[in-house]
Amino acid sequence: MLSYNIKKNIPNTLSILRIFLAIFFILLLFKKNFSAAAGVFAFAAITDFLDGFWARKWHVTSELGAIIDPLADKFLITLAYLSLFHMDFIPGYVCAIVLGRDIAIVLGVLLCKIHRVELKIAPLKSSKINTATQLIYVFFVIVCNLLSTNIPLTWEMPICSLIVSLSTTVSGFDYVLKYYWIKDAILKNKR
Secondary structure, three states: OOOHHHHHHHHHHHHHHHHHHHHHHHHHHHOOOHHHHHHHHHHHHHHHHHHHHHHHHOOOOOHHHHHHHHHHHHHHHHHHHHHHHHOOOOOHHHHHHHHHHHHHHHHHHHHHHHOOOOOOOOOOHHHHHHHHHHHHHHHHHHHHHHHOOOOOOOOHHHHHHHHHHHHHHHHHHHHHHHOOHHHHHHHHHHO
16 A cells, blocks of 8 residues: 555656656657657656546645646647647647647736736636547547658548647637636736
């Protein structure tokens, strides 16, 4: 049986590991070692699920974990989408939508810090679905490159690109609707 101290550190360790896995994944991707890149990315995606699962199961959530986990997610997804776009594996609009949503969320958090608005962002259900969709999309793109020299120009890629774009947009609007009160709080603090 694991002690409480070990259990307390496992989720945060997995989040930190995900940051290193993201860097390793990008190196493999640019070396066009798609099989290893797919394996590393899949492992990184699994750590995303496991850190939250174990933190909740063992009741060891922490403020540090609440910061590290989403940062590790954003780091992995940002590097993956920028790299895949740079390599011409995904359309520019998909990369722009994914990164635009994350930038908007980060800017909202920064505005709250600047204007001393207390904010505790909890991941929304749409956000969890969106993260899974974005991770699956990256894995799909890598596997397509593993199986052939080029991304297939068949119906699968445009449909998957549309799904991830819609999922990201819905999640972004969901955050706007849930946290719209922030605008009023910031304006009130400015007075």
